[in-house]
Amino acid sequence: MTKFDPDIHDDNPPMDAAFMAGMKPSRRGRPKSATPKVEIKIRLDAKTVEHLRGSGPGWQTRVNALLERMVAAGQI
Template identity: 50%
Template structure:
């Protein structure tokens, strides 16, 4: 969709939000619940890297934990592994 310039985002609805409604929506968003307020201080823009299909054996309860989070669970596993690798490399972005 992005390559065609299409989006499912309703920009008119977003533009119509008051500042207070927008702040409330952000505060109630479960995806932001554990994000530190100053997360942006260490954020870096990065182009997505191509993914490599792999076969990996993981504990069933670990896979269940991520799958329960719904769509995009494999992306979250990738993000956890990326954070670990960055920490081990002294904060390098990969």
């Protein structure tokens, strides 16, 4: 077994001004949307919610798309 030589195996570079100048802040989570959704509270009939949830994952997205089409068509 060889002795560890820190001059050869330097896993931690010095954190000097040059090193810090190349750093950029980390971005956590999802990127910001150009058209963010607005969270609201709405009260619906239990049967309606049961039916919508029963249609499977993505039901809220599908409801939003349907409402968007109805608004664009002038139906609501």
